[in-house]
Amino acid sequence: MDRRLIVEPLLPEADALRAVKAADRIASASFAPSRRREYLSWRAIVYRELGPVAIRYAACGAPYLADRPDVCIGVSHGAGRAAVALSDRPCAVDIERYDRDFARVVPRYLTLAERSLGEADPRFGAAAWCAKEVLCKLSGRQGLSLTRDLHLTASGDGWIEGCVGDGEPIRLSVRDLGDAAVVWYL
Numbered sequence: 001m002d003r004r005l006i007v008e009p010l011l012p013e014a015d016a017l018r019a020v021k022a023a024d025r026i027a028s029a030s031f032a033p034s035r036r037r038e039y040l041s042w043r044a045i046v047y048r049e050l051g052p053v054a055i056r057y058a059a060c061g062a063p064y065l066a067d068r069p070d071v072c073i074g075v076s077h078g079a080g081r082a083a084v085a086l087s088d089r090p091c092a093v094d095i096e097r098y099d100r101d102f103a104r105v106v107p108r109y110l111t112l113a114e115r116s117l118g119e120a121d122p123r124f125g126a127a128a129w130c131a132k133e134v135l136c137k138l139s140g141r142q143g144l145s146l147t148r149d150l151h152l153t154a155s156g157d158g159w160i161e162g163c164v165g166d167g168e169p170i171r172l173s174v175r176d177l178g179d180a181a182v183v184w185y186l
Contacts, residue, residue, distance in 0.1 A: 001071055001088040003186035006045050007081055007095070007177070016040035020047060038077035045084045046073060060140050074137060079180035086186075092137035093184040094130040095177075098123050109146040117155045123181060127174050128152060130183035131160040134172055138185060139164045 010016075013036065017025055020043045028036045043055060046065075054066040055073075065071050074085035074092040085091040102125030106115060110128055118124025135150045144150055144164070153169055154161040160183065161169050175182045 001086070003087040003089075003091070005083065005085050005093060005173075005182075005184050005186060006049065007083045007175075007182055008041070008045060010037045010041045010077070010080055010082055011044055013037050013040070016044050019044035021052065038082060041082035042075045042077055042084055045082055046075075049084070049086060058140070060142050062137060062140065074134075074184070076133075076182075079177065081177070081180070083182055083184070085184050089186075090138055090140075091184070091186050092134040093182065094133035094137070095180055095182045096126045096130050097180045098126050099179070100126065102126055102129055110152070111147055114152045117152060117160075123176065124155075127155075127160060127181040127183060130181050131162055131172050131174070134183050134185055135162050135164050135170065138170065 016037060020040050024043050028039050031039060053068050055063055056066045058064055063073055063075055065073060072087050072089060072091050076083045076094045078095045079097045081095060083093045083095045085093040106125060109132055131152055132146050132150045136144055149165055152160055152162040158174055160172050160174055163169050170185060172183050172185050
């Protein structure tokens with residue numbers, strides 16, 4: 001399996017409805033229109049890339065492929081885009097707009113040491129938030145503290161390193177989309 005990240009604009013709802021299974025159309029019928037487009041768009045990407053696989057959810061809320069245990073998926077949506085990570089090992093992705101007010105909540109999700117990693121970059125708040133989300137998704141656990149359990153340890157051009165608890169460091173990839181950051185691990 002080729003490890004890959006796919007980031008695409010959300011599909012128009014009519015196109016998304018045609019690209020998914022009947023069960024997806026039924027499941028999303030009661031969603032708010034914006035949520036429905038996000039849900040259908042990432043599923044359309046998965047079906048286009050892998051065929052009509054069986055998407056299910058683990059107890060932690062993460063999607064997985066019931067009939068393809070050889071393929072791991074990670075999904076995110078935001079900034080008018082759907083992001084899908086496909087890999088032969090656990091993977092995760094998160095996407096956030098830069099215009100979200102991260103400065104207001106920074107003390108709740110970054111320690112002083114973590115803030116110093118990107119203090120020269122006004123977009124670091126979004127990338128750091130995404131990195132913590134990716135670490136949380138990779139852990140498969142719920143109820144983690146953003147400051148006590150998820151740690152960012154280093155950053156550079158196109159990457160952020162972090163760990164869950166005292167675990168091994170994980171290097172996450174970062175891409176600037178112009179209006180948003182996307183962070184992933186394949």
